[in-house]
Amino acid sequence: MPLENKKINVRKALRSLIIFQLKLAADALRDLIMSPVSIIVFLMDLVLRPDEQNSHYNELMKFGRKTDRWINLFEEYDES
Numbered sequence: 001m002p003l004e005n006k007k008i009n010v011r012k013a014l015r016s017l018i019i020f021q022l023k024l025a026a027d028a029l030r031d032l033i034m035s036p037v038s039i040i041v042f043l044m045d046l047v048l049r050p051d052e053q054n055s056h057y058n059e060l061m062k063f064g065r066k067t068d069r070w071i072n073l074f075e076e077y078d079e080s
Contacts, residue, residue, distance in 0.1 A: 023073045030067050034060065 041056035052058065069077050 020073075023071050026071050027073050030064075030071070034064060 038057065038060055041060050045055050045057050048056075050056070
């Protein structure tokens with residue numbers, strides 16, 4: 001079925017823009033926080049030498065993947 005040519009709904013487009021900007025800000029803030037934290041937990045792992053499954057660095061990476069899903073910047077993840 002061919003797509004219909006629809007005019008842009010300004011209110012809907014503006015809402016999408018605002019949500020995207022908020023997600024960009026959340027993503028940037030997360031990156032700013034995680035950068036120094038990643039160095040700290042890496043150094044902790046070097047000193048403490050935990051098992052790989054208990055690595056602070058690996059836990060931070062898992063948390064980062066979760067926050068990617070929460071932020072869902074480019075709507076890659078189904079929201080259902």
